[in-house]
Amino acid sequence: MENRKYKDKKRYLWALIIATVLFFLVIQASTFISYLEFERVASLQDPISYKIFENKLEYSLFDKDICVEDSFKEISEDLKYQGQLIGQLEKKFGINDPRVIFRKKFYTLVQIEHFEFTKVINEECNRSINSILFFYSNKKVDLDNSEGLGNILSVVYQKNDENLVLYSLDLNLDSNIIGNLKEKYNVGEEPLIIVNEDQRFTKIDNISEIERYLE
Amino acid sequence: MKFIEIFIYLSIYIGLFAISFYVLSMISAKKKVVPEYKFEELPKASILIAMFNEEKTIKKTIESALNLKYPKGKLEIIVIDDGSKDKSLSIAKKFEGTKKGIKVKVIHQENTGKGGALNAGLKIAKGEIIITMDADTYAEKNSLSAMARFFKKPEVMCVTPSMVPYKPKGIIQRIQHAEYLLGIFLRSAFASVNAEHIAPGAFSAYRKFFFDKYGGYEVGNITEDLELTFRIQYHGYEIENCPEALVYTVAPTKFKELLIQRRRWYSGLIENAFKYRKMFSRKYGDLGTFVLPIAWISIFLSVFFLFYMLIRGISDIISEVSFLISINFYFGSYLEFNKYLLEKVFFTYLTDPVIWFFLLFIGLMIFYARYATSKIGKTGSLSISLFIFLILYPIFFGFWWVMTLVYNLFNRKIVWR
Numbered sequence: 001m002e003n004r005k006y007k008d009k010k011r012y013l014w015a016l017i018i019a020t021v022l023f024f025l026v027i028q029a030s031t032f033i034s035y036l037e038f039e040r041v042a043s044l045q046d047p048i049s050y051k052i053f054e055n056k057l058e059y060s061l062f063d064k065d066i067c068v069e070d071s072f073k074e075i076s077e078d079l080k081y082q083g084q085l086i087g088q089l090e091k092k093f094g095i096n097d098p099r100v101i102f103r104k105k106f107y108t109l110v111q112i113e114h115f116e117f118t119k120v121i122n123e124e125c126n127r128s129i130n131s132i133l134f135f136y137s138n139k140k141v142d143l144d145n146s147e148g149l150g151n152i153l154s155v156v157y158q159k160n161d162e163n164l165v166l167y168s169l170d171l172n173l174d175s176n177i178i179g180n181l182k183e184k185y186n187v188g189e190e191p192l193i194i195v196n197e198d199q200r201f202t203k204i205d206n207i208s209e210i211e212r213y214l215e
Numbered sequence: 216m217k218f219i220e221i222f223i224y225l226s227i228y229i230g231l232f233a234i235s236f237y238v239l240s241m242i243s244a245k246k247k248v249v250p251e252y253k254f255e256e257l258p259k260a261s262i263l264i265a266m267f268n269e270e271k272t273i274k275k276t277i278e279s280a281l282n283l284k285y286p287k288g289k290l291e292i293i294v295i296d297d298g299s300k301d302k303s304l305s306i307a308k309k310f311e312g313t314k315k316g317i318k319v320k321v322i323h324q325e326n327t328g329k330g331g332a333l334n335a336g337l338k339i340a341k342g343e344i345i346i347t348m349d350a351d352t353y354a355e356k357n358s359l360s361a362m363a364r365f366f367k368k369p370e371v372m373c374v375t376p377s378m379v380p381y382k383p384k385g386i387i388q389r390i391q392h393a394e395y396l397l398g399i400f401l402r403s404a405f406a407s408v409n410a411e412h413i414a415p416g417a418f419s420a421y422r423k424f425f426f427d428k429y430g431g432y433e434v435g436n437i438t439e440d441l442e443l444t445f446r447i448q449y450h451g452y453e454i455e456n457c458p459e460a461l462v463y464t465v466a467p468t469k470f471k472e473l474l475i476q477r478r479r480w481y482s483g484l485i486e487n488a489f490k491y492r493k494m495f496s497r498k499y500g501d502l503g504t505f506v507l508p509i510a511w512i513s514i515f516l517s518v519f520f521l522f523y524m525l526i527r528g529i530s531d532i533i534s535e536v537s538f539l540i541s542i543n544f545y546f547g548s549y550l551e552f553n554k555y556l557l558e559k560v561f562f563t564y565l566t567d568p569v570i571w572f573f574l575l576f577i578g579l580m581i582f583y584a585r586y587a588t589s590k591i592g593k594t595g596s597l598s599i600s601l602f603i604f605l606i607l608y609p610i611f612f613g614f615w616w617v618m619t620l621v622y623n624l625f626n627r628k629i630v631w632r
Contacts (some may be wrong), residue, residue, distance in 0.1 A: 004451060004500035007240065007408045012505075015236035022231050026571050034566035042564060088562050 027104075032199040034092065039182050042103055049110045056117055059124075067125035076165050079114055080157070082107055083168055095138045105175045111167045112177060118165055128215040130164045132156075133194040135187050137171045146191045149204060153193065158206050160214055226516045233509045234579055237404035244407035249455075251364040255286055260420070261342030262292045265332035267351035269528060270301040272465055277310050279353040281317055284360050291318040293336045298326030303350070329416075330432035330439035337431050342423060347440070349417040350467040353381060354449025360458035362420045365455040372452035373444065374420045375402055375411060377459070378589065380466035383595045386603055387473055388610065390465045392595050393604030399458055399590065400583035406456035410506035412448055413484075418462040425452065436443065438483025445491040448502060458590040460479045473611075474618060481619035514616065521613030577605060 052075055057065035066072070089100045089192045097213050118129050132152055136146040149169070169178060171189065181187070185194055193201040199213045252258070262280050266273055273294075280292050296304040310319045311379050324335055333347060348354070354376070377399045378569040383392035405411040416439065429446060432439045447454055467473040488511070496503045564570050584597055 004409075006500045006501070006504075008243065011236060011239050011243070014239055015232055017232035018235040018239075019228060022235070022575075023228055026575060027568050030566060030568040030571045033571075037562050037566050085562070092562070092566055198524065 037090065038093070038099060041089065042099075044085065044107060045082055045103065045110070048075065048082055049106075049113070051075055051078070052110065052113050052117060056113070056120075057138070059120070060212070066121060067127075072121055072129075075114065075117075079111065080166070083166075084153070086203075090138075102174070103175055104170060108169060108173060108175060108177055111169065114165070115167055128163065130160070130196055130214045132164065132166045132210075133185065133197070134166060134168045135171045135185075135192045135194075136168060137189070137191050139172060141165060142191055143191075145203075149191055149201075151209060152204050152210075156210050159207070160211070164214060219408070219409055223520075223569060226520075227569070229509070229512060229516075230576065233505075233513075236505065237401075237407075240407040243402050244403075248322075249365065250367045252367045253364075254360055256367075257289060257360060257363045258343040258366060259287050259289045259341060260285065260291075260344040260347045260359065261336075261340035261345060261423075262290070262348050262359075263336035263340065264292065264294045264348045264350055265327075265329050266294065266299060266303050266307065266350035267326065268299045268303060270299075270303045270306055273303050273306050273352040276348065276350050276352055277307065280348060281310075281315050281319075282356050283354060283358065284356045285317075287316050289342075290359075291320065291341060292538060293340060294319070294321045295332040296321065296323045297329070297332040298324065318411075328434060328439075330434045330436055333439070334431040334434065335340045335424075337397065337426055340423065345421045345423050345426065347416050347421070348418060349464065351397050352417045353463045354418055355461040358418070358457075358462055359420070361460045362457045366420070366422060368453070368455075370453045371455050372422045372425045372447045373411075373414050373454040374460075375406070375414045375454065375456045376418055376462045377457075377591050378415050378417060378462050378464055379404075379594045381463035381468065383600065384467060386607070387468055387470060388466050389595075389600040389603045390608055391473070393584065393597075393600040394608065395466075396584045396587040396594075396597070396600070397440040397580060399587035402456045403586075405506060406454065408501040408506065409453050410448075410502035411454040411456055412444055412502065412507065412510075413441060414447075414454060415462075415464075416443075417464045421447075425450075429490065436483070436616070437479050438487065441472040441480075441483050442490070444488045445487050445494070448499070449491050449494055458587070461594075462589040463594075474615060476619055478619050480620055481616060482623055485619070485623065517578045517609065518613050518616045521609060522546040522617075578606070 008120055055064075055066060055075070059066045059116060064105070086100075086104055088098075089103060093100050095101075113131070118131055121127055122129055132153065134149065135145070136150060139148070152185060153166055169181065171178070171182070171187065173190070185197075188203055193204070193210070195210060195213045196215070199210075201210065262283075264273075264276060264280065269276075272460060277292065277294065283290065292310075294307045294310070296307060302322055306323070307321045311321050312319060320339065322335060322339070324332065327335075337345065344366055346359060346362075358376055362376055365371050365374045379392050379395045379399075380388050383389050402411060402413075419440065421443070425447060433442050436442045444454065467476055488507075494503050495507055499507075581601065584601060588594070588597060
C-alpha cells in the first residue's frame with residue numbers, strides 16, 4: 001500500500017489557531033464574569049453594614065426600641081451569609097487578592113460592630129445571645145487546625161442559630177482592629193475560639209465541649 | 216495549579232483542537248466534487264440479511280428492502296437463516312421468488328455466527344455492490360440509491376448511511392437516539408478526511424471486489440463489521456459517508472441489553488484496533504496520526520474523568536458524613552434551603568471556566584445534532600433525547616467501558632448471539 005496523503009496539513013495549523021483562540025476567549029470571558037460576580041457579591045456588604053449602623057444610631061441617639069427580635073435576627077443572618085460569601089471570594093480569587101483583603105477588612109469591621117450591638121441587646125433586652133469569636137489562620141501550618149475548628153463551629157452554629165452569633169476573624173489580616181482584638185483577648189498566633197468572651201479553646205473534638213458553655 | 220486542573224484544561228484544549236479540525240475538514244469537503252453514478256447507471260446490488268431468531272422484525276425488514284428505490288432488475292435480496300429456532304425461516308420463506316421485480320433468495324444453514332452467515336450470502340451474491348442489512352433494520356426507500364452512487368470512484372470500497380433508532384421511546388432508547396444523531400456528524404467528519412473507521416454492519420454498502428480480493432467476513436470476530444472496516448482502511452481504500460441515506464435500527468430498550476451490546480462493540484474495538492495497530496502511523500495520513508489517536512485519547516479521558524469524579528464525589532461525601540457523625544450532627548438541618556446555597560451555586564459555578572467550556576461543548580453537541588436533522592429530518596424529539604443524553608451518557612459510557620475492560624481482563628467470552 002502506498003503511503004496515504006494528508007488531506008491538508010495546513011488544516012492542523014488552522015485548527016490549532018482556532019482552538020487556541022477559543023480556549024483563551026472562554027478563559028477571558030469567565031474571568032470577566034468572575035469580576036462581575038465579585039462586584040455583585042461585594043456590593044451586598046453595604047446594606048448590612050448600613051442596617052447595623054442605622055439600628056445602633058437610632059438606639060443611641062433616639063432611644064429607639066432595639067428589642068424587636070426580627071430586626072436583630074435578620075441582621076445576624078445577613079452577617080452569616082456575608083461571611084460565607086467572603087469564604088467563597090477567598091476560594092475563588094485567593095487569600096492574597098487585594099480586592100478580597102479589602103472586603104475582609106470591611107467585613108471584620110462590620111462583625112465587630114455587630115458584636116458590640118449584640119452585647120447591647122443582651123443588656124437592654126434581657127436576652128442571652130451567645131457570641132463566639134473565632135480567630136482563624138490561613139497560614140499553611142495552621143490551615144488544617146483552622147478548618148477543623150471552623151467545621152465544628154459551623155455545626156454548632158447550625159444547631160444553635162436561634163441564640164448564637166459566630167464571628168470569624170482572620171488572625172493574619174493586616175488590620176488595626178484585629179491587632180487591638182488580639183491584644184484585648186490575649187490571642188497568640190494559633191487559631192483560637194472564645195465563647196462568650198470567657199471560655200477559650202484551641203482544640204475541640206466534639207460539639208458538646210462548646211455547647212455546654214452556651215446559655 | 217494542581218495536576219488534575221492542568222489535566223482537565225489539557226483535555227479541553229485537545230477537544231477544541233479536534234472539533235476545529237473536523238469542522239474545517241467538513242467545510243472543505245463540501246467544496247470537493249466527487250464522481251457519482253446517475254440513478255440509471257447504478258451497478259447491480261445484492262442485499263444480504265443474516266438472521267438468527269428474528270421472527271418479530273424480519274417481515275418488516277424484508278418489506279423495507281423490497282421498497283428500496285433501485286433500477287429495475289439490478290437488485291437482489293438474499294436472506295440467510297443462521298440456524299434460527301423460532302419462526303424466522305418460515306416467515307422469510309414467504310417472500311421467496313420475485314417480488315416487485317426484486318429476486319428474493321432464502322438460504323438456511325447451521326448456526327455459524329453472523330460472519331459465517333454473511334459469507335454464505337457472499338458466495339451466491341451476484342451484485343457488484345453488497346449491502347449488509349441486519350434483520351431488525353429498516354431503510355428509507357432512497358437510502359440505497361443515494362449510497363450506491365458513490366461507488367463510481369474505483370477507490371471507494373464502502374459507503375455508510377445515517378443510522379438512527381426506530382421510533383425512540385423511554386430513557387434507554389432516547390440516549391441512543393441522541394448518540395446516533397451525534398454519530399452522524401462525526402461519521403461525516405471522519406469521511407471528509409477518509410478516516411471513517413466504523414461502518415455499521417446493520418446497513419452498509421461494500422464493493423464485492425474487496426471481498427473477492429481480501430476474503431469475506433472474519434468468522435468468529437465479535438464485531439465482524441468493524442474488522443471489515445479496519446481492513447478496508449488497512450489496505451488503503453476509501454470509505455464514503457452518505458448522511459442523507461436514512462436507516463432505522465431497533466435499538467435496545469433495556470439497560471442490560473444495551474450493556475451487552477456495548478460490551479461486544481467495545482471488546483471488538485479493542486480486539487480489532489490491536490489487530491490493525493500498524494494503522495497508528497504516519498503512513499496512514501490523517502487516520503493514523505490524528506483520527507485514531509484522538510478517538511482513543513477521548514475514550515481514555517472519558518473513563519478517567521468518570522472515575523475521578525466518582526471517587527472524588529464518594530470520598531467527599533464519606534469524609535463529610537463521617538465528620539458530621541463524629542460530632543453528633545443533626546442531619547435534618549442540611550435539608551433547609553437558604554439563599555447562600557443559591558448564591559454559592561451562582562458564584563462558584565458561573566465563574567468557573569470549566570463550566571463555560573462544558574456549556575460550549577453542549578452547544579457544539581446541539582450543532583452536531585442539528586446537522587444530523589438537517590440531513591435526515593426529524594426522527595423524534597431532539598431536545599428530550601439530548602437532555603437525557605447529557606445527563607446520563609457520560610456515566611453510561613464510562614460504565615460500559617469499565618465493564619468491557621473487566622470482562623476482557625477476566626477473559627469472559629463475548630458472543631454475537
